Amino acid sequence: MVYDRGMLEEKTVLVTGSAGFIGSHLCERLLKEYPGIRIVGIDDLNDYYDVSLKEYRNEKLLKYPNYTFLKGDIADKKFLEEIFSEYRFDLAVNLAAQAGVRYSLENPDVYVSTNLLGFFNLLEMIRNHPVEHFLYASSSSVYGGNTKVPFSTEDKTDHPVSLYAATKKADELMAYTYTHLFGMKTTGLRFFTVYGPAGRPDMAYFSFTQKLLKGDKIRIFNYGNCKRDFTYIDDIVEGIVRIMEKGPKEDYNLYNIGNSHPEDLMEFVDTLADSLKRYELLPKDFDVKEHMELVGMQAGDVPVTYADTFALEKDYGFHPDTPLKDGLDRFSRWYKEYYG
Numbered sequence: 359m360v361y362d363r364g365m366l367e368e369k370t371v372l373v374t375g376s377a378g379f380i381g382s383h384l385c386e387r388l389l390k391e392y393p394g395i396r397i398v399g400i401d402d403l404n405d406y407y408d409v410s411l412k413e414y415r416n417e418k419l420l421k422y423p424n425y426t427f428l429k430g431d432i433a434d435k436k437f438l439e440e441i442f443s444e445y446r447f448d449l450a451v452n453l454a455a456q457a458g459v460r461y462s463l464e465n466p467d468v469y470v471s472t473n474l475l476g477f478f479n480l481l482e483m484i485r486n487h488p489v490e491h492f493l494y495a496s497s498s499s500v501y502g503g504n505t506k507v508p509f510s511t512e513d514k515t516d517h518p519v520s521l522y523a524a525t526k527k528a529d530e531l532m533a534y535t536y537t538h539l540f541g542m543k544t545t546g547l548r549f550f551t552v553y554g555p556a557g558r559p560d561m562a563y564f565s566f567t568q569k570l571l572k573g574d575k576i577r578i579f580n581y582g583n584c585k586r587d588f589t590y591i592d593d594i595v596e597g598i599v600r601i602m603e604k605g606p607k608e609d610y611n612l613y614n615i616g617n618s619h620p621e622d623l624m625e626f627v628d629t630l631a632d633s634l635k636r637y638e639l640l641p642k643d644f645d646v647k648e649h650m651e652l653v654g655m656q657a658g659d660v661p662v663t664y665a666d667t668f669a670l671e672k673d674y675g676f677h678p679d680t681p682l683k684d685g686l687d688r689f690s691r692w693y694k695e696y697y698g
């Protein structure tokens with residue numbers, strides 16, 4: 359499939375969650391690839407996880423003269439109104455969210471504030487200041503405990519098993535209504551367990567690394583009987599960029615972006631440990647099995663995630679395919695450089 363790689367030159371793009379894991383990688387790729395692009399990044403730099411990691415990502419972006427950073431909360435309508443009256447955006451990508459399934463059990467309010475009210479505010483802004491295309495992060499968690507695999511965007515997603523998942527599903531529904539009512543073009547992106555350099559410390563591969571390096575035990579949920587479709591960050595970014603470049607297929611769109619190759623949790627831990635050994639973060643004779651504690655399923659978690667990426671491939675000629683070993687090696691290399 360041939361793309362007009364210049365499509366995004368001269369565009370003004372809003373990226374929310376720009377200091378986040380996916381947002382910062384997306385901005386960096388766009389700024390590198392399209393010298394004429396203008397990006398306005400929004401992030402509230404909250405302390406859900408280590409703020410210095412968000413600052414590190416943001417500082418890399420601030421080196422580009424065509425990147426503007428505005429610190430603020432998308433739940434704050436006034437803040438957004440000022441931005442939308444100052445800039446005329448061609449595209450908007452919403453990656454700001456309160457992420458994490460487990461955290462939503464203890465801290466539900468912030469999910470409602472950011473993922474529902476913040477998302478609604480963005481829809482309202484775009485209703486009043488139209489953009490060519492509004493893309494937003496949804497999540498594989500909307501599939502809940504579905505047992506039919508792989509998960510297809512055609513499948514029912516009426517049974518989210520965490521508040522996080524429910525807010526993502528609600529975002530898709532609100533986007534549908536606004537698309538229908540106000541002639542917007544929207545694309546929801548259901549990401550599947552994203553990992554990579556400068557990733558999120560609250561996610562298993564990162565927190566396992568921190569714990570193993572300290573000699574602590576790691577907790578393996580559902581006694582290891584979990585499968586996850588781990589998706590390397592560059593594949594996620596490639597998917598988003600292609601959709602931005604080519605534009606929306608219909609008015610309302612939904613895509614899975616996942617690796618379509620679910621990994622057994624135990625094998626994943628072995629692959630991670632091998633990678634950490636290769637980068638001399640763990641000693642060669644380290645026995646990861648001795649550092650595992652097998653525990654039951656966590657409330658809100660699902661046993662399997664597995665993406666059907668047929669639609670993404672058909673419409674945008676792409677599906678994620680970075681092997682786990684390669685992706686984890688890139689993570690380990692970054693981890694060694696960053697933490698020394």
Ligand SMILES: NC(=O)c1ccc[n+]([C@@H]2O[C@H](COP(=O)([O-])OP(=O)(O)OC[C@H]3O[C@@H](n4cnc5c(N)ncnc54)[C@H](O)[C@@H]3O)[C@@H](O)[C@H]2O)c1
Pocket residue numbers: 374375376377378379380381400401402403404412430431432433452453454455456457458471472476495496497498548549550551552553558
């Ligand atoms: N990483 C994954 O595996 C994964 C999987 C599925 C879906 N997603 C979704 O992708 C998006 C990006 O995820 P990520 O992994 O980069 O997470 P992240 O937490 O690293 O990034 C989100 C960013 O948004 C910012 N933010 C949060 N609330 C905000 C608010 N109210 N106003 C302004 N900024 C706010 C945070 O400070 C953070 O920098 C999120 O919507 C997430 O739900 C991620």
